[in-house]
Amino acid sequence: MKIYCNLKSFFFALILFISFFFNNYLLAEMPAEKNAKEILGKVKSTYNNLQTYKDSGIVNLDNTLKIDHLENDKQEFKTYYIKPDLFLFRWVNYSNMISTKTLKPVTRQDFNTILADGNNVFGFYTYKQEPLAELTNEPSIREAIVYSLGLTYGSCGAIPSLVFEDLNKSLDPITDLVDPILSIDENIEGKKCFHIVGRHPVSGNELHLWIERDDYLIRKIKKILKNGIVEITYKDIFVNIDIPIDIFSMSICIENDP
Numbered sequence: 001m002k003i004y005c006n007l008k009s010f011f012f013a014l015i016l017f018i019s020f021f022f023n024n025y026l027l028a029e030m031p032a033e034k035n036a037k038e039i040l041g042k043v044k045s046t047y048n049n050l051q052t053y054k055d056s057g058i059v060n061l062d063n064t065l066k067i068d069h070l071e072n073d074k075q076e077f078k079t080y081y082i083k084p085d086l087f088l089f090r091w092v093n094y095s096n097m098i099s100t101k102t103l104k105p106v107t108r109q110d111f112n113t114i115l116a117d118g119n120n121v122f123g124f125y126t127y128k129q130e131p132l133a134e135l136t137n138e139p140s141i142r143e144a145i146v147y148s149l150g151l152t153y154g155s156c157g158a159i160p161s162l163v164f165e166d167l168n169k170s171l172d173p174i175t176d177l178v179d180p181i182l183s184i185d186e187n188i189e190g191k192k193c194f195h196i197v198g199r200h201p202v203s204g205n206e207l208h209l210w211i212e213r214d215d216y217l218i219r220k221i222k223k224i225l226k227n228g229i230v231e232i233t234y235k236d237i238f239v240n241i242d243i244p245i246d247i248f249s250m251s252i253c254i255e256n257d258p
Contacts, residue, residue, distance in 0.1 A: 036180035036196045039211060044175045046216040047162035052243050053081040057234040059153050075152065079159050086248045087116040087141060087164075089148075089156045093126075114144045114156060117248045123147065124250065135250070142167055153230045158221060174209065174221065176201045186210060188219040189235055215239075 047053075059075040077091040093110040113124040121138040125148075138144035141160065145167075148156045161171035177198030186195050193210040200207050206224035211217070217239070221232040 036177075036182040036198070039182070039194050039196060039216070040175040040177060040180060040209075042216045043211055043218065044162060044173065047159070048165065050081070050163055051083050051240050052238075053079065053159065053163060054236075054238045054241065054243060055079045055159070055234050056236045057155065057232060059155050060231045060233070061153065062228045075155070077152065077155055080243055080247055081159070081163055082243055082245070082248075083163070085116055085118050085141075086245070087114070087160065088248055089114040089145075089152075089160075091152055091156070112148070112151065113250070114138075114141075114148060115248060115250050116141050116144075117250070122250050125151070142171065145171065153232070154221075154223065155232045158218065158232065172200070172202050174200075174207065174218075177207060177209070178204070183208075185213070188212075189233065191219055193219050 056078045057076070059077065061074070074094050075091055076094070077089065080086075080088040090111070090113050093108075093112070095108045095110070097106060097108055098104070099106045110126040111124075112126055113122070115122045115124070121141050121144050123136045123138050123144050125136070138147070141164065145157050145160055157171050158174055161167055161173040162175065177196065178201055180196050180198035183195040183197050186193055188210045191212045191214075193212050196209045196211065198207055198209075199205065200223075205226075208220075208222035208224075209218060210220035212219050217234075217237055219234050219237075221230075223230040223232075
């Protein structure tokens with residue numbers, strides 16, 4: 001009888017301990033998830049209300065992705081946007097290769113552009129195996145971006161999916177993370193940032209976002225893919241400033257680096 005009572009007391013105490021631990025776990029996790037969703041909502045609202053936007057940035061790849069994507073060592077990009085329909089995304093691929101003339105290592109730069117001038121959408125693409133670039137008329141900004149998602153490792157779609165209302169659903173905004181959790185704050189490019197971890201709403205891949213605490217602008221994106229890791233870092237971000245309209249000209253884009 002004494003053993004039975006002791007076992008009964010033991011199991012009762014165990015149940016209380018598990019209940020206490022579980023309740024505290026929920027209290028710890030629920031606010032983090034709630035805060036993450038609130039922050040992502042503010043990010044979406046911030047970008048949707050921008051009148052102009054300008055940035056520069058860099059895409060870094062791990063060794064696996066460098067091999068899979070024509071040995072691109074890195075990629076640099078610039079974004080320009082004036083509400084409602086002026087958009088320019090310019091990116092440069094840097095590839096290490098052997099010159100066919102000198103047989104010495106050289107770095108090749110391939111310039112590419114997506115441009116919406118308010119009336120038409122253009123794409124200007126260069127490829128490692130082609131001596132000349134290809135200028136194309138695109139049916140829409142969405143079509144141009146979707147075509148270039150793989151070429152830019154997704155960097156061309158992140159900002160447009162937030163500033164263009166009609167692209168929000170079709171481009172799967174990165175703010176629509178599944179099961180987002182607020183992690184430890186970090187400094188990115190000298191800016192104190194929220195760090196949110198979740199999964200992409202379509203691919204299910206793990207996705208990390210670093211969002212500046214002061215203005216809710218995205219400073220860094222990290223994608224954990226099956227075949228490697230992509231990191232997109234945004235620098236020199238300016239919002240609601242005057243941007244010269246003549247930047248949105250394909251002839252200027254081809255001849256100059258805006």
